[in-house]
Amino acid sequence: MSNLLKNTIRFVLFIFVQVFILFKIPPLHRFVTPYLYYLYILWLPFNISRAGLMLLAFIFGLSLDYFTHTPGLHAAACVLIAYIRPFIINLLISQDGADKSYASPSITSMGWAPYGTYVLVLTLFHHGYLVFLEWMNFGSFWFFLGKIAATTAISMLLIFLTELLFYRKEKFRTNAA
Amino acid sequence: MRNVFLFIRRYANFIFFLVLQIIALSFLIRYNKFHEAAFMNVAGEVTGKLDEKYNGIEYYFQLKRTNEQLNRENERLNQMLRENFEGTDSSKRMIVDTILNDSLKRIQKYFYLRAKVVGNTVSSQANFLTIHRGAAQNVKPNMGVISSQGIVGTVVNVSENYSSVMSLLHRQYKVVVKLKKGGERGTVEWDGASPMYVTLKDIPKSAKVSTGDTVVTSQTSSLFPGNIMVGTVLEIVDDKSSNFFTLRLKTATNFFNVEYVYVIENIQYDEQKRLEDSTRKKFQ
Numbered sequence: 079m080s081n082l083l084k085n086t087i088r089f090v091l092f093i094f095v096q097v098f099i100l101f102k103i104p105p106l107h108r109f110v111t112p113y114l115y116y117l118y119i120l121w122l123p124f125n126i127s128r129a130g131l132m133l134l135a136f137i138f139g140l141s142l143d144y145f146t147h148t149p150g151l152h153a154a155a156c157v158l159i160a161y162i163r164p165f166i167i168n169l170l171i172s173q174d175g176a177d178k179s180y181a182s183p184s185i186t187s188m189g190w191a192p193y194g195t196y197v198l199v200l201t202l203f204h205h206g207y208l209v210f211l212e213w214m215n216f217g218s219f220w221f222f223l224g225k226i227a228a229t230t231a232i233s234m235l236l237i238f239l240t241e242l243l244f245y246r247k248e249k250f251r252t253n254a255a
Numbered sequence: 256m257r258n259v260f261l262f263i264r265r266y267a268n269f270i271f272f273l274v275l276q277i278i279a280l281s282f283l284i285r286y287n288k289f290h291e292a293a294f295m296n297v298a299g300e301v302t303g304k305l306d307e308k309y310n311g312i313e314y315y316f317q318l319k320r321t322n323e324q325l326n327r328e329n330e331r332l333n334q335m336l337r338e339n340f341e342g343t344d345s346s347k348r349m350i351v352d353t354i355l356n357d358s359l360k361r362i363q364k365y366f367y368l369r370a371k372v373v374g375n376t377v378s379s380q381a382n383f384l385t386i387h388r389g390a391a392q393n394v395k396p397n398m399g400v401i402s403s404q405g406i407v408g409t410v411v412n413v414s415e416n417y418s419s420v421m422s423l424l425h426r427q428y429k430v431v432v433k434l435k436k437g438g439e440r441g442t443v444e445w446d447g448a449s450p451m452y453v454t455l456k457d458i459p460k461s462a463k464v465s466t467g468d469t470v471v472t473s474q475t476s477s478l479f480p481g482n483i484m485v486g487t488v489l490e491i492v493d494d495k496s497s498n499f500f501t502l503r504l505k506t507a508t509n510f511f512n513v514e515y516v517y518v519i520e521n522i523q524y525d526e527q528k529r530l531e532d533s534t535r536k537k538f539q
Binding site: 129153 | 267268269271272275276278279280281282283284286294295298299301302305306309374376377378379380381383412419447448449450511
């Protein structure tokens with residue numbers, strides 16, 4: 079499957095799963111909002127340009143926003159993680175040059191620990207910024223901290239399950255091919 | 256000049272990042288203030304269609320409860336039918352005065368439009384409903400929305416065939432209500448904690464309140480006709496430092512399974528609003 083087609087299908091699927099499944103779950107507690115949709119941005123290929131990545135993240139976030147009637151909220155958080163993503167990848171895999179041999183960030187291309195760190199850091203940035211914007215409108219400082227912690231925990235669990243269920247095979251690319 | 260171009264080239268990504276952030280945040284701030292945002296009308300039509308498709312499936316799971324609610328409402332309305340009441344003693348004759356104003360004629364001020372809920376959230380801090388009735392069916396912003404059980408929210412944005420309703424479960428939503436027993440007015444807000452409960456503020460301590468009391472809408476809100484159920488008092492918080500009670504209410508509407516609502520049109524809303532605004536301007 080071509081990269082473009084694969085990512086277009088993922089775009090639609092991630093939005094639908096977030097809107098029609100995860101947002102429909104009756105809330106356990108006000109701190110707990112299950113977020114998974116931004117995994118789309120984490121899964122995008124290495125070779126996409128930085129400006130293209132940010133533009134795509136903006137459109138992706140805005141399409142979710144139109145479902146939740148909060149235009150700009152998720153778009154802002156998505157653009158932030160799209161901006162930070164290349165820095166984190168450079169930090170985590172500078173040695174073995176995996177970004178040349180593999181197509182996109184995953185457990186096989188980066189290894190368990192670096193990939194886990196990559197997901198955790200971007201999750202924290204995403205939720206931190208999202209809850210910060212919410213906190214500007216209302217809420218207290220404990221709301222801010224508690225919601226980041228609880229939402230990050232539930233997101234990490236969801237991402238872990240998604241990685242196990244939809245294991246992505248990554249082909250090792252050589253110059254010969 | 257050359258340095259400027261070099262600077263832009265060097266920091267192109269960062270500048271692009273800032274531009275996108277500014278666009279996103281301006282959307283957000285504008286929407287929070289005026290509830291109108293770029294392309295929201297167009298996008299509302301698309302998301303509304305998708306929500307409707309989803310609701311087509313979800314609807315079957317709620318059918319039994321929805322039926323029961325509609326049945327109960329029919330029963331209540333049947334009780335009010337004219338045939339159920341006997342006329343008054345006709346030995347007394349009514350003499351109509353020669354004044355032109357017919358004081359017996361009542362003018363209908365509120366009109367009800369039936370609508371189906373196709374999208375609804377309860378899990379966020381800013382919850383909205385999408386209903387399948389829009390500008391083409393005479394829905395305008397600032398119309399009250401009720402369900403058969405109680406109030407639901409206010410229309411904030413309309414597209415051709417769909418409207419967005421700011422739910423009672425939105426942190427910025429406020430509505431004037433009154434206690435059914437004493438008539439003391441206060442404001443209902445949502446604290447964001449649980450979608451089952453809302454907070455009623457500014458009820459003076461002179462009011463006689465007990466748990467289980469009914470709270471209904473007040474006609475001063477001008478969005479809703481009077482005496483529509485809002486909720487029942489669950490807990491009375493007696494704040495010693497203030498002259499007002501803070502009451503916790505259980506909402507009358509069950510937001511988890513609301514399927515049909517009525518949009519209320521107040522035909523004198525614009526006139527009242529204009530008068531109030533001009534009065535406010537006069538004394539500023």
